[in-house]
Amino acid sequence: MQGNGFHNAKLFTAVNPAATIDYALFQRxxxxxxxxxxxxxxxxxxxxxxxxRGRIQLMRMVADGHPLSDRMRRHLELCLDCRACETACPSGxxxxxxxEPFRLAVEQADQRGEARYDWFxxxxxxxxxxxxxxxxxxxxxxRLMQRLGWYEMAERLGLFRVIPGRLGRMAPLLPSRLxxxxxxxxxxxxxxxxxxxxxxxVGCVADAVFRPTHWATLRVLQQNGCDVFIPPEQGCCGAxxxxxxxxxxxxxxxxxxxxxxxxxxxxxxxxxHAGCGAMMKEYGLHWQDGLQPHRAKFAAKVKDINExxxxxxxxxxAGRIEAVATYHDACHLAHAQAITEAPRRLLSLIPGLExxxxxxxxxxxxxxxxxxxxxxxMSDRLAQRKVENILSTGARIVLASNAxxxxxxxxELRRRKLPLFVMHPMDLLDLSYESKRPWRG
Amino acid sequence: xxxxxxxxxxxxxxxxVLSAPSELAVYDCDGLTIERQPPRAVVLPGSTRQVAAxxxxxxxxxxxxxxxxxxxxxxxxxxxxxxxxxxxLSRMNKVLSIDLRNRMAVVEAGVANLxxxxxxxxxxxxxxxxxxxxxxxxxxxxxxTNAGGPHTLKYGVTVNHVLGVExxxxxxxxxxxxxxxxxxxxDLIGLLVGSEGTLGIVTKVWVRLMPNPQDFHTxxxxxxxxxxxxxxxxxxxxxxxxxAAMELMDQGILAVxxxxxxxxxxxxxxxILILEVDGPRAGLDRQQQRIVELxxxxxxxxxxxxxxxxxxxxxxxxxxxxxxxxxxxxxSYLIEDGVVPRSRLPQIIDRIAEIGRxxxxxxxxxxxxxxxxxxxILLFDERDRQQVxxxxxxxxxxLEECIAxxxxxxxxHGIGIEKxxxxxxxxxxxxxxxxxxxxxxxxPSLRLNPGKLIPPRGxxxxxxxxPQ
Numbered sequence: 001m002q003g004n005g006f007h008n009a010k011l012f013t014a015v016n017p018a019a020t021i022d023y024a025l026f027q028r029x030x031x032x033x034x035x036x037x038x039x040x041x042x043x044x045x046x047x048x049x050x051x052x053r054g055r056i057q058l059m060r061m062v063a064d065g066h067p068l069s070d071r072m073r074r075h076l077e078l079c080l081d082c083r084a085c086e087t088a089c090p091s092g093x094x095x096x097x098x099x100e101p102f103r104l105a106v107e108q109a110d111q112r113g114e115a116r117y118d119w120f121x122x123x124x125x126x127x128x129x130x131x132x133x134x135x136x137x138x139x140x141x142x143r144l145m146q147r148l149g150w151y152e153m154a155e156r157l158g159l160f161r162v163i164p165g166r167l168g169r170m171a172p173l174l175p176s177r178l179x180x181x182x183x184x185x186x187x188x189x190x191x192x193x194x195x196x197x198x199x200x201x202v203g204c205v206a207d208a209v210f211r212p213t214h215w216a217t218l219r220v221l222q223q224n225g226c227d228v229f230i231p232p233e234q235g236c237c238g239a240x241x242x243x244x245x246x247x248x249x250x251x252x253x254x255x256x257x258x259x260x261x262x263x264x265x266x267x268x269x270x271x272x273h274a275g276c277g278a279m280m281k282e283y284g285l286h287w288q289d290g291l292q293p294h295r296a297k298f299a300a301k302v303k304d305i306n307e308x309x310x311x312x313x314x315x316x317x318a319g320r321i322e323a324v325a326t327y328h329d330a331c332h333l334a335h336a337q338a339i340t341e342a343p344r345r346l347l348s349l350i351p352g353l354e355x356x357x358x359x360x361x362x363x364x365x366x367x368x369x370x371x372x373x374x375x376x377x378m379s380d381r382l383a384q385r386k387v388e389n390i391l392s393t394g395a396r397i398v399l400a401s402n403a404x405x406x407x408x409x410x411x412e413l414r415r416r417k418l419p420l421f422v423m424h425p426m427d428l429l430d431l432s433y434e435s436k437r438p439w440r441g
Numbered sequence: 442x443x444x445x446x447x448x449x450x451x452x453x454x455x456x457x458v459l460s461a462p463s464e465l466a467v468y469d470c471d472g473l474t475i476e477r478q479p480p481r482a483v484v485l486p487g488s489t490r491q492v493a494a495x496x497x498x499x500x501x502x503x504x505x506x507x508x509x510x511x512x513x514x515x516x517x518x519x520x521x522x523x524x525x526x527x528x529x530l531s532r533m534n535k536v537l538s539i540d541l542r543n544r545m546a547v548v549e550a551g552v553a554n555l556x557x558x559x560x561x562x563x564x565x566x567x568x569x570x571x572x573x574x575x576x577x578x579x580x581x582x583x584x585x586t587n588a589g590g591p592h593t594l595k596y597g598v599t600v601n602h603v604l605g606v607e608x609x610x611x612x613x614x615x616x617x618x619x620x621x622x623x624x625x626x627x628d629l630i631g632l633l634v635g636s637e638g639t640l641g642i643v644t645k646v647w648v649r650l651m652p653n654p655q656d657f658h659t660x661x662x663x664x665x666x667x668x669x670x671x672x673x674x675x676x677x678x679x680x681x682x683x684x685a686a687m688e689l690m691d692q693g694i695l696a697v698x699x700x701x702x703x704x705x706x707x708x709x710x711x712x713i714l715i716l717e718v719d720g721p722r723a724g725l726d727r728q729q730q731r732i733v734e735l736x737x738x739x740x741x742x743x744x745x746x747x748x749x750x751x752x753x754x755x756x757x758x759x760x761x762x763x764x765x766x767x768x769x770x771x772x773s774y775l776i777e778d779g780v781v782p783r784s785r786l787p788q789i790i791d792r793i794a795e796i797g798r799x800x801x802x803x804x805x806x807x808x809x810x811x812x813x814x815x816x817x818i819l820l821f822d823e824r825d826r827q828q829v830x831x832x833x834x835x836x837x838x839x840l841e842e843c844i845a846x847x848x849x850x851x852x853x854h855g856i857g858i859e860k861x862x863x864x865x866x867x868x869x870x871x872x873x874x875x876x877x878x879x880x881x882x883x884x885p886s887l888r889l890n891p892g893k894l895i896p897p898r899g900x901x902x903x904x905x906x907x908p909q
Contacts, residue, residue: 027822045532057466090763090766
């Protein structure tokens with residue numbers, strides 16, 4: 001395995017990154033190729049090395065002892081882990097359970113091999129993002145600049161482009177007007193007949209950037225007869241750590257949440273951003289230790305807000321919204337949680353709203369966690385593809401149930417100076433519940 | 442870097458050529474995983490002119506060229522034998538025009554079948570061939586294999602829906618046949634469709650658009666055994682009804698389909714039929730009623746209509762994805778593509794079961810029953826050499842049996858490598874010689890997809906497609 005020109009071969013003579021993967025998971029793939037057309041990177045590039053079937057073959061080659069070359073690695077890193085291929089696969093290949101541990105192992109081998117210090121990962125991703133309060137304090141000057149109009153000016157003058165690397169890409173991702181909203185309370189009572197007791201999951205980036213959406217979600221829950229508890233000790237779901245190769249950090253986050261939520265008190269733990277929901281629904285899968293049964297029990301209680309309201313039977317909102325909207329399927333909702341119909345059903349209850357189907361709705365927008373910071377070129381291509389599809393519907397409102405998608409889509413729209421509204425379905429439902437007179441989009 | 446790769450890069454652009462061994466490995470087979478060979482290089486051209494330039498390079502270097510669409514084919518048609526260059530048309534994936542007045546669309550070869558269907562949604566027209574691989578397989582690949590699908594029972598296979606092709610010939614020249622409604626002279630389009638890339642590389646296709654039927658009814662009928670179901674099929678055709686589709690799934694495949702898609706099929710059923718009638722609304726009820734009567738007459742215990750659009754979609758999803766869902770049962774499969782006269786369906790299904798038992802290979806069946814086209818799926822583990830050999834032997838016997846029943850070894854998957862040795866069973870030596878001459882007229886140096894479709898002189902029907 002050595003001396004054959006593969007740059008990273010030395011790292012894997014001791015640890016095969018596919019070592020922890022159950023080989024039977026590879027064998028589920030019968031090589032039919034029906035996944036290829038669902039894959040965003042294959043759709044963009046047309047190279048089967050960038051398709052799910054191809055990537056499974058690459059990982060299986062490594063499992064069989066082939067050293068991981070730089071090129072193979074690049075194809076595997078270009079995967080968004082959007083899991084659209086899982087939705088497409090007739091044989092039930094669990095692709096996420098192949099690529100995730102594989103990349104985790106590669107990442108860990110990197111750290112052991114060369115002790116490369118990645119300040120962005122260690123500080124921004126692990127110490128800043130997962131903590132809503134720290135994020136908010138950091139965003140304070142941004143908010144001030146926005147209020148004074150300096151932020152827009154800086155963007156227009158291209159000042160953000162001089163900020164290097166991933167930090168530079170983060171600046172235009174922020175909404176052009178960061179909205180403020182009061183801190184969330186510990187409890188909000190049901191309006192009208194009481195139908196359920198739920199806990200609300202707040203998250204990190206979502207709370208720092210989208211707190212108004214949280215408020216909207218809470219009001220919608222109240223309108224639907226839910227007593228809502230918001231345990232203040234809860235934290236980040238751990239997805240940022242997990243998808244950036246810090247398995248232990250992710251488990252720490254997960255276990256803190258096990259303590260924060262008293263499961264037996266609630267009918268469900270409701271979450272309004274798909275990325276967090278997908279992570280928490282898999283708490284029972286990732287770590288096999290003494291706490292596993294408890295994590296599995298936690299995971300079973302987690303419900304996406306769309307799923308929860310659809311199951312509960314949503315009280316139809318009364319306020320008319322005369323507008324054309326389109327709904328984008330967040331990968332972590334459609335593919336990781338198989339929820340596609342619920343949000344459409346809920347939105348169709350808004351009087352006056354015309355919901356037009358978005359072509360290629362299930363193709364990733366290129367946000368994919370921190371992918372838009374790490375794989376800039378592909379991320380931009382997918383954002384452009386998404387916006388072209390959005391424009392083809394003629395909609396004025398774009399809806400998505402995930403923070404990453406909302407940021408990504410609104411950034412691309414703003415870059416093109418297109419005045420579309422980008423919202424969470426709960427924002428629009430809340431508007432309908434709260435409105436006294438018709439709203440025209 | 443080899444001179445070949447250097448020249449290919451010059452011809453098609455650096456970013457369109459793959460040459461690293463690990464990247465080539467991904468192109469070593471199609472849906473037939475037991476025949477693998479990595480190519481010498483993969484080219485992903487962006488235009489017909491680049492395709493032509495690549496062909497000229499390969500001719501100069503004396504290297505064979507193998508075209509590839511999405512690589513979903515099932516007979517090894519795009520395996521790069523002889524260290525060939527793979528010409529993958531996946532980057533030529535634009536729907537160029539949709540001309541409703543002339544009921545025609547023009548697409549690049551790499552457009553996926555479903556991509557075209559989506560582009561046509563809302564126009565009231567569709568492209569009729571609907572192979573089960575349609576989510577991924579390309580119009581170029583459909584053309585190369587003359588692909589079918591459930592609805593070809595009524596509407597015909599790909600050749601009936603191709604009005605014209607743009608082809609790069611083996612000398613690198615670009616020619617166009619059609620588009621015309623009724624060709625005068627030799628039907629070169631008919632010759633090109635189904636030629637599996639041995640006569641030229643199709644880069645652009647003019648396809649026929651069919652008006653969508655005014656209405657359709659989709660039914661499922663549950664039978665105690667395959668014989669009853671097949672007899673019902675024969676009787677329906679004999680009664681003068683041509684349904685849009687008549688599909689059969691046997692008990693073995695039903696269990697898998699149920700696990701994958703949770704339709705609610707009774708897993709104790711011996712066979713189910715999916716029947717669809719379409720056309721003008723007036724008369725559909727009458728046809729449906731007649732079909733229900735005939736199914737009951739042959740012992741159907743339940744005949745139900747899919748009452749909602751999502752239910753119909755799920756029913757078709759079950760059928761179309763059934764084959765690929767067998768990954769739930771075993772790591773590899775070999776799917777055959779036998780044809781028998783409709784009336785012999787019960788007999789062939791019996792014989793298939795017997796062959797499976799004898800070779801200790803589990804076989805489950807789906808069939809385009811209306812066409813007498815049966816797809817036995819032989820399940821095995823490709824890492825076990827003995828199992829592979831047993832599966833191959835069993836598959837061969839199944840096809841021999843189809844020929845013995847007065848049928849053929851392929852309806853829609855093509856010959857590829859897998860069935861090339863059986864061509865000698867289907868055709869007399871003089872017929873094969875005539876085909877060789879036609880091929881030679883198009884490709885004198887035999888560099889286009891060699892080792893496929895037309896067997897070399899002296900290949901015995903008992904040989905495997907190519908030496909291991």
